[in-house]
Amino acid sequence: MDSAGGVAAASIGVGMADQAQFELLIRALMSEKNDERKAAEAQFEALIRTPPQAAPLMCTAMAASGDHTVRSMTTVMFRKRVDATFFAALDPGTQVRRCEEKRARARRSGAQRRRAAPRAARAQCS
Numbered sequence: 001m002d003s004a005g006g007v008a009a010a011s012i013g014v015g016m017a018d019q020a021q022f023e024l025l026i027r028a029l030m031s032e033k034n035d036e037r038k039a040a041e042a043q044f045e046a047l048i049r050t051p052p053q054a055a056p057l058m059c060t061a062m063a064a065s066g067d068h069t070v071r072s073m074t075t076v077m078f079r080k081r082v083d084a085t086f087f088a089a090l091d092p093g094t095q096v097r098r099c100e101e102k103r104a105r106a107r108r109s110g111a112q113r114r115r116a117a118p119r120a121a122r123a124q125c126s
Contacts (some may be wrong), residue, residue, distance in 0.1 A: 022057040028037050029077070051089040052120045058082075 025047070028040035047054050061074040
């Protein structure tokens, strides 16, 4: 980010364990300045190659960031970059929690569809 943002994108390292630094990296990915964005993209690529480090940062940002833009951009990057290879590199405990969360989401969305269907049918009949 520029001096107004307080931190240059190049100063955000891959060895970051700090959530605030990760959020700065995500903001730098959205920078209007091409050089800052390119530097952030390179850092993000390096980070994503270490799933055990990247997964907690991404999940925490998606779930708990106070900045809606950071939550949204992290969600987009997660969907684009997390695949079976990324998932396989995580420890088994993390994989189990992820599978359980995925199943719970599927059950909730199925229940929501079943509840919405009668309402949609009633609305069409009106």
